[in-house]
Amino acid sequence: MAASTLTEVARLAGVSPATASRVLNGSARKPGKDIADRVRQAADSLGYIPNAQAQGLAKSSSGLIGLIVHDIADPYFAAIARGVQEAAREQRKMVLLATTEGAPADEKEAVAAFAARRADSIVIAGSRSSRSEDQEGNADLAAELDRYCRNGGQVGVVGHPVVGATAADGYHVLPVPNEELAASLAVELAASLDDDFVIIGGPEGLFTSDDRIRGFQRGLGKAGRPAAEVLRSAFNRSGGYEAGLALAAGIKASRSEDGGTAAGSSKRICIFAVNDVMAIGAAAALRSEGLRIPRDASIAGFDDIETLRDFRPALSTVHLPLEEIGRLATRSASGAGPGAGTGDDGPPSAITGKVTLRRSTETAA
């Protein structure tokens, strides 16, 4: 038994399909009140559900928003996804999810799939990359996006533009002040701590990571501190853990150099991990090596992931309004259609974050 169609509803109501369509969906013209009721009644007596595919075909617009993330189980993306979902709901649209592990080739596939479904807009949340291994994928992705935009699609990208994407109509970037915020974090940290700074970053070429590293170094410079050493590892918890292990070894080594008992003589280090999840991993590594925070090392992250806020010692970090980022990116990809003229998308709706110092970077006391 197939779902009932508009035609069936019309027949039952004794009207034409056109009329039925007009009453059941918001048409410009309002049919007569009496006949409208008949149609509506017939509709739900049959349990009529409009076929969105057919509607989409006829109107060429699908009510779909495509969302691309690296990993939906990563709390960073999950939070953004929630914002996207909210915005979608406001627009009475549904969100189509694609996860790509950050591979531009997969992202290109996702864009093509969204285009095939005639998604009204696409939101790309994952960090852009300029790594050489991603060159080709990036080019393909850029081309696919370009085509999508040329066909009237809207895209909203969080953070940085896709590498190589021509600033087409309908292509919007929501800037995130990663660099500025990281600089502020460095300045605040430098003001209260005497520690030597070390950075745990993601792979070189990951924009989000690179921005935060650059900003942090700049802030350090502004505070009259030397640039920090940078350890590179995976942009996730285990990357943080590995780097943390290496740092722990270093801390222990420098201590024994200072002579066994003079435990306080070597300077404490302050670790800046470019995101909270890496910071937590690093903290776990230090702990597993018998080191304590903030006694033996201080540590700060970035993002202010909600689920991690109960972690002890409380993690110093930079708060980012993740949910709002998702919302804004989605809205930016829904505004004026192509040919709006000025190329300006109304108020830039800038994202603002906030340095949030907590126990993990207190002085050793």
Next chain:
Amino acid sequence: MAASTLTEVARLAGVSPATASRVLNGSARKPGKDIADRVRQAADSLGYIPNAQAQGLAKSSSGLIGLIVHDIADPYFAAIARGVQEAAREQRKMVLLATTEGAPADEKEAVAAFAARRADSIVIAGSRSSRSEDQEGNADLAAELDRYCRNGGQVGVVGHPVVGATAADGYHVLPVPNEELAASLAVELAASLDDDFVIIGGPEGLFTSDDRIRGFQRGLGKAGRPAAEVLRSAFNRSGGYEAGLALAAGIKASRSEDGGTAAGSSKRICIFAVNDVMAIGAAAALRSEGLRIPRDASIAGFDDIETLRDFRPALSTVHLPLEEIGRLATRSASGAGPGAGTGDDGPPSAITGKVTLRRSTETAA
């Protein structure tokens, strides 16, 4: 400039649309190698992307899987979503996301929306509820699901069947042994701890919560312990926090009764929170009241949320293969079509969890 169509490709290749369709999509019959190449070349010279809406209309199947969760930012659902996504990828389908905050009325809307999009299957991940305020919503949801199934849709539900749903063809439930596992947890805890047990549960009527409470009590009974008192609050972090606050007050009160200095004379309590997120909230509350875990109270959760594993003291819990749950629920809603006969969906593919005791429930030492 609209996207190019199959007809355009066909014209450019000098063949009929039917032939073009046959080569570009997997048809049973294979066109001649020479002509196939011409079509393929024409296709990507035009940047042809098939219109999934039109395909769906013609084939009446959309390649879409609908996923319903309470909140995508909740790590429990995020983990399941990842599993669903994986399974979807295996089937070369995309996932449509709907979040409902657990309201059956919204879930009904979501099902209708999925039905409108002709989703091939629907996965419902959120806990079922039998609360009176959800009665009406449940009935509507059940009716909507029933209709969806009758029209050939497949649905997979995690945990418990939707209240009132008639076991239609295409309706599959993936059981999660919440009760058994909670019982095992109680037994293991009772074996190593002398504590008095207290349970922090979600609102009465939430199946997942109720199952875990019931199981825990049963385990307690089996171990010769009296039933635990049950505190009810919201099924999330703040619910846990509030309940934790109440418990902290109780702990302090009973201590002062025992006389100020005899801090060890009143028995320690062991808190079982029905999920990890609530447990973390409760732990935070205790801590904020100056209590320490496991010294002043022990605590255990349920789910073994990955992001929470670095929490200290490490949380005792019951490990659940969340990702696999998502995968299996998705697969169960993709197997044999309607009319398969036996009503049996092959191997029950049972979910198994594992009691995982960690520091938060060690003896006070």
Next chain:
DNA sequence: CTGTTAGCGCATTCAG
């Protein structure tokens, strides 16, 4: 093996 014909379910011209 290919081309032609006919819908899939709906929105939207047009005519009445």
Next chain:
DNA sequence: CTGAATGCGCTAACAG
């Protein structure tokens, strides 16, 4: 204000 006709882009029966 209503009904009949046309087409969205594609697939699946037919015919050649």
